[in-house]
Amino acid sequence: MVSIGGSGAARRPRKGSGRAALRRVATVVLLALGSALYLGCLGGTAVARSDDLVKANDLVKVYVVKTAEQNGGTPDTLANAAARTLGDPNRAGEIFELNRGRTQADGSALRDPTDLRAGWILKLPEDARGPDVRLAQETGGGTGQPEGTGQNGETEQNGDTGQPEGTGQSGSAANTAPAEVQPPPQAPAAIVLPLPAALAGLGTLLLALLTAGIMARRRVRRAFGAVARAVHRLGEPVRRARRLRFRRSLTTTFAGDGESLRVAYEALAELTGPLTGPLIVPGDHAVHAISVGGEGVTAWVATTGAPPAPWQDLGEARWWRPAGAFARPAAPRRPDVPAPCLVAVGVDERGGKVFVDLGRLDGALSVTGDRGVARDVVQGLLAGVARDRPSVPVAVIQVADGPAVALPPTMPRVEPSGRRTAGVPVAARGTGTLRATARPRPLEGLLVVPGTPAARESADLAALSGPGGLGWTALVCGDADGAHWRWRAAPDGSVEIPLLRLTVTAPA
Incomplete structure (x- = not known):
């Protein structure tokens, strides 16, 4: 037999070292999954609390039509609004039906799905989600200056007040009066944390930490040992003096x-x-x-x-x-x-x-x-x-x-x-x-x-x-x-x- 390194005998791996490594990896994976599930539940709880706030205060979810500059240089569309708030651009028709004939602050109303004006406030379905969803309070009064309050607590003002015009699907102008949007009372910010994003980010972080720990575990162990010895040496004069007084x-x-x-x-x-x-x-x-x-x-x-x-x-x-x-x-x-x-x-x-x-x-x-x-x-x-x-x-x-x-x-x-x-x-x-x-x-x-x-x-x-x-x-x-x-x-x-x-x- 030829020995390597001049030790005189072939090196053998320590018994049980592979099993110990597998146990450590399994522990880290379970910890990552548990943390991800916890964060996902945290995000779901925040969304549920936001929905409860909407129902408790008669709030509605709205979307403020963006300007061309805010929309990357192109006019905003109902498809963009549906994609941003409902996750599906094909649901643009639902937004149109909710807002057809509703008088806006500038006195105009939505009658053509392709004709949107920046600053209009569009009512959204109840399952709308995302950072572009804002909360507002709808009243049955007359027109006024619309004020939209988003989930981040900001207030937006768009245009001057105008005279409502046009009729809705019922043909009655009184039934199609625009909703006056008021800031909701003490509306807290809603936390929306998508579960796939949380899993991906947390998994990446844990894998990085695991890799760094495997690569530097000996250095970390030595560093902790050095710190512990230094702390012990700092307390040595006090211990020596106390021991001498006792003696x-x-x-x-x-x-x-x-x-x-x-x-x-x-x-x-x-x-x-x-x-x-x-x-x-x-x-x-x-x-x-x-x-x-x-x-x-x-x-x-x-x-x-x-x-x-x-x-x-x-x-x-x-x-x-x-x-x-x-x-x-x-x-x-x-x-x-x-x-x-x-x-x-x-x-x-x-x-x-x-x-x-x-x-x-x-x-x-x-x-x-x-x-x-x-x-x-x-x-x-x-x-x-x-x-x-x-x-x-x-x-x-x-x-x-x-x-x-x-x-x-x-x-x-x-x-x-x-x-x-x-x-x-x-x-x-x-x-x-x-x-x-x-x-x-x-x-x-x-x-x-x-x-x-x-x-x-x-x-x-x-x-x-x-x-x-x-x-x-x-x-x-x-x-x-x-x-x-x-x-x-x-x-x-x-x-x-x-x-x-x-x-x-x-x-x-």
Whole structure:
């Protein structure tokens, strides 16, 4: 087989693309027919309303004989009048019979079908239609100056008044007195829209639009996409400012909310205490994070088996229990289990306040992504530790081009020191992200790395917080080799915690 274009395989049309195109064409055709029928009905309704107006006000339909200049240089005829108002020149005899012997404004009367004078007003049959049809009011009075009012609201005056003369078919001059034409009361314009013309025009317009849409659909799609992106960018500063105000309010909320932290510790004690039972083994309830909301508490655990009552299993290693009093542990905490250190990290999508146990970080936390938000996350964790355990020491490993991290003034500042482990391979330091592999360790001290550490800084990091190190917990504003927990910060202030399958909004 020979492929065209160097793709290595013959291109195949997408399945269903032909049917989709046919459906689009059929939709356009049906839309065109429906629109044409609607316009035709609209025109018919306008004509019907015009006929009702004629009957309601005793109006008659008339035709004003045109001058030679108005008729293209030739005198006007009854055949022309019939063609223009009745659509059939052969109906000229009907117009003649309606107007035979009727005295006109100049005193003359129609007696010869071939003798028409410009300005005469001829009465028409009731089915007359067209732009040359005018409406007038007929009275049985004497002669006067004829005034014809057309459907477009114009008034025509033709000649001076004259003495009626001649007799009609009955031979009586009184019975053949000319009709005095008066303007009708509030005669609105009648809309006449021939259906064939409406169909032709609308069909042409829709076909043109369909052709243009087929030819330029990709460009139109790209243009609409560009406009949507531009509008979104215009609103970005407002959204960013609103998001920042919300994150700053979270800082104040967490600083003054000791009740949520107390509830989190009580829930943690209920799960990690030395409970007994057929499915509960002391030490099995490893809790990494707690979310405290108005309706209850959610715990992220690394435990197999069923949760103890009243906790409920939500799946994905999450347990939930409704709000209420917590059961106190039956015995004091085991001395070999490190005391937890819950620190606020943000709020989840439901507004619950999320606390993580820094004792479960197992070495280092690496916060990647937006540098400013990563710095806010680390500073928030430091503030939480300073409120709960102000005696925990903190050290800083300076890196190049790292964001400045403000340390709490109440925490003792020490210089980092420890044995170098630059020769330890990265794999040996641990790169796993499984919850079950995290080992609880006491919070001996905090090591802050404001940026991605280079080779020398990585050696210091491993010496202080890595396996076999001094047991410190590292908070890194960047990508750190061997970090057990890895969070990703976004510019809008959201932080993704893949280990917990959770996204929170961090305080600023």
